[in-house]
Amino acid sequence: MQTLQVALPQRHYPIHIGPGVMDDASLLAPHIAGRQVMIVTNDAVAAWYLERLKATLAGYELAEVVLPDGEAAKTLDHVELIWDALLAAGFNRRATLIALGGGVVGDMTGFAAACYQRGVGFIQIPTTLLAQVDASVGGKTGVNHPRGKNMIGAFHQPRAVIVDTDTLATLPARELSAGLAEVIKYGLIHDIAFLDWLEVNMAALRRLETGPLSEAIRRSCEIKADIVVEDETEQGIRAHLNLGHTFGHAIETAMGYGSWLHGEAVGAGMVMAAGLSQRLGWIDEASFERVERVVEAAGLPRHMPSAINADRFLSLMHLDKKVFDARLRLILLKPLGQACITDEVGESAVRELLEGWPRR
């Protein structure tokens, strides 16, 4: 087992990474304030892991909420179900929530914990690679709104994160690839040596070899933690983590949540961001092709959905919350291995990129 300490200004919390860590009650106990524990999960994950986690937590006053699987379930209505269940169980402000599942379960559970009696503790047990390397660090919680993703939410840090690498054995290959998109992102924005390492180890990661997998998760969380600690409320460089996301959110919104996986949209979005960076002369053609190849090697799409024309795509990008006062604000590469924030890119350059982009 590896343990990474995330050191925030007001609180530290551990991320424990390794096979079978979900079965170790001693990793959970220090982070549970009272006796009341509510497990929130989804039906797909519950079938694999709910009884196992309940066995680990024997002795606590347990309650559970099982939500539908998928991004479409990430609604305020489902968070209300969690609140209703907490109140029906008589859970007080020392209750602890445990999120057992992917990013959707983690975001909803974290938001439910943030607002229940103005804030109770929660623990994350992320079961997808995406959640393990993304939602484990940063404290972002929330739900989608019909008018946009993650529009309602809060910053709320977990008490601990338990990353059981065994759970990846039951993850569909497509979701593994989606998680690799975020792993690649950390190399692109912050650590060219990690990108080199990923190019060498991508096949091993897709074969779920334990050593490389643990290393990729640990290094991803470490990079994200470095960035988040420097900028906890997303005023500055934390925005680098949004590489590919403004493009990606446009794809997700246009196609309807759940059609493309978040990581797939981010994968294509990162290649688009690299393409725009190349157009601006900030990275060279060889660097662009490295981005293209590593995204493809992860099993991710790099094309744009043929259903979206450039006008629609641009208007969806403007809707993204990273737009300040109607100017497009983008995260690009300058050079490869380092992200930059810019609001100096004209709409026409983006339009040209979109019009020439491969579609499928």
Add this chain to the structure above:
Amino acid sequence: MQTLQVALPQRHYPIHIGPGVMDDASLLAPHIAGRQVMIVTNDAVAAWYLERLKATLAGYELAEVVLPDGEAAKTLDHVELIWDALLAAGFNRRATLIALGGGVVGDMTGFAAACYQRGVGFIQIPTTLLAQVDASVGGKTGVNHPRGKNMIGAFHQPRAVIVDTDTLATLPARELSAGLAEVIKYGLIHDIAFLDWLEVNMAALRRLETGPLSEAIRRSCEIKADIVVEDETEQGIRAHLNLGHTFGHAIETAMGYGSWLHGEAVGAGMVMAAGLSQRLGWIDEASFERVERVVEAAGLPRHMPSAINADRFLSLMHLDKKVFDARLRLILLKPLGQACITDEVGESAVRELLEGWPRR
């Protein structure tokens, strides 16, 4: 105009108190980040002050939400209406919300701001005495749930508070008395000299004399700020502010929100807390009678509703969120002018008090 600075660990904000301050755009401008401003108010307050505030804010990109008046409106559905309106107006994360109204409007607006795009700024313009002396300081926001008051919410500090004492001229006398309950509370828990002052000035306050009113508001906010700054997330002495509230919440819940005003229930609750303190020998009979008299002089009830028997009352007190792991945790007086937190009072002592309490 008087200005009080509330100094929190991570942020300072001013409370401006005086006649006509709502008309002074220069008090608002420093606390509005972008150009997008949404005013949230209720129908009763809108009739008096909405156009006036809009005139002060001419030049901003304005939107407004007018909610129904009253505690029964303090629901998640209404907060959702605010979020829907913010998204429909295309407001981004630099938007500012302004709460124009009493505590209900302030709590809902603050909660909407806390969770919109994970947190935007808000300004309070409290128009009831209760909101001016209570909700102005502390950062508590939230909504009620059918199973209990303030069960869903967040801590979110305002950027500024504008207390226009002119607004009290349109406040019903019953609501003025409800506000005076919280004013009295500050004397009881923290400042015996302020209690002396209140006994002398109570009639002038009820006649809305400007001088005493401004002084009572300023001193109340100052005491609350001292306590809140010492204990921002309510782990310790901030609980003193709940004097009378566990009793009061039981009355409110039993009678249905909106039947008794919050301040009326707190007024009766404070006399009950004083009665229990006297039974325990922590205050003498003369002190208990001072509490009884000052509450009555403010025009507040001191009886218990005859519809609630002792069993029901006790079970409602246990539901209150200030109960830890099933032990009643109460705020009492020890001595007059100083609050204490105790979980050592047996249920039988509370039951005896309730059974002998005057009813109406």
